[in-house]
Amino acid sequence: MSGTDMPLEQLLGYLETLANQSLALWDVPEGATARLINVSENATYLVQAPNGYKAILRVHRENYHSHRAIECELAWLEALDEEKVVTTPGYFVGKNGDPIQEGRVNGLDDPRYMVLFHFVEGSAPDESGDMSDGYEELGAIAARCHNHVLNWQKPDDFERLTWDSDTVFGAAPTWGNWRDAPEVDATVKPVLEQVEQTIRERLGAFGKAPDRFNLIHADMRLANLLTDGHGTRLIDFDDCGWGWFLYDFAAAISFIEDDPRIPDLKAAWVRGYRSVRTMSDTEEAEIDTFVMLRRMALLAWIGSHIEAPEPQELAPGFAATTARLGQAWMDRIG
Known part of the structure; x- marks a missing residue:
């Protein structure tokens, strides 16, 4: 059976079962076990062994x-680290020489790819109080990553997802059609249709010049910064792909776009x-378009x-708040 056709539990x-039986694909210590710590696009496990070994x-x-x-x-993650743009997690190579392993388990039709990352010490910045310092650091890290991709010789046949108007709103949207989301009813749908159209028009005019649209992290939130006495590390590159540089700010405020602190956090970023890195006034003025796209x-x-x-x-009220934010944005831009 496909994983999309069964209850999550x-x-x-x-x-x-797959995670634990697959540990043998790497040279991990005896007695290592995998325990689920997060599920989103992927399932993420903490791997621990009695000798103190840890991996993700x-x-x-x-x-x-x-x-x-x-x-x-993995190639970009490695290049960022080697060129000292930002510290990123390393990864383990499997016994067959490939860092990307493939495994099957009885009960699921399709195989799953797996990567075993080094465990990264540190904690994410506190998001309960003033987050301005964290967002200022996020902005600087984003700019360093953007400078890097403009000069980085990408591997041949470079393949990643694209985050643009078509993959959000087009015929085969990566994350589905927003019209199918909970609570998208007659009270909010007309506003959201107008929001989509406005985003499409503005981003069409903004364009995709390489110094505006290139390889981005696409999920650079505070939760993906880990800090300890040795500095800051950027993790979770699973969504990295082709997108507008300014989308990295929009991703940084995912799910909290209506927080009253956002104007201060945007200024800090x-x-x-x-x-x-240089950011023109025209680019700064367009940031909220990317916030609405995200x-x-x-x-x-x-x-x-x-x-x-x-x-x-997250679902209760999300559509209505999106419509409210969208209407306020359209009112601002006129």
Whole structure:
């Protein structure tokens, strides 16, 4: 059976079996076990052994990324670290010489790709108080990554997802159609249709010049920064792909777009970004368009992932708040 056709609890039972039986594909210590710590696009496991060994196992969602696409993610992650742009997690190579392993488990029709990452010490910045310092650092890291991709010789046949108007709103949207999300009813749908049209028009005019649209992390939130006495590390490159540089700010405020602190956080992010890389006033003025693009993508994501706990928790009121934010944005831009 496909993983998309069964209850999440049943799927996670199969994936836990797969994760634990697959540890033998790497040279891990005897007695190592895998315990689920997060489920989103992928299932992520903490691998521990009695001797103190720790690692992070990512079991990929079925039919989401190809083997080549995951290779390209790891290539960028490695290049950023080697060129000292930002510290990223290393990964273990399997016994067959490939860092990307493939495994099957009875009960699931399709194989799953897996990557075993080094365990990264540190904690994410506190998101309960003033987050300005964290966002200033996020902005600076984003700018360094953007500078890097403009000069990085990407591997041949470079393959990653694209985050643009077509993959959010087109005929085959990556995260589904926002119209299918919970609570998209007659009270909010007309506004959201107008929001989509406005985004399409503005991003069409903004264009895709390489110094605006290139390889991005696409999920650079505070939760994906880990800090300790040795510095800051950037993790979770699973969504990295082709997109507008300014989308990295939009991703940074995922799910909290209506927080009253957002104007201050945006100012801090822009300040950090400009400490590293030029951002024109025209580009700064367009940031909120990317915020709305991301918000609409998240609405679609909630609808297409509603079997998981996080989307279920987020769903109530999300469509109405998206419409309210969208109307306020359209009113501002005139």
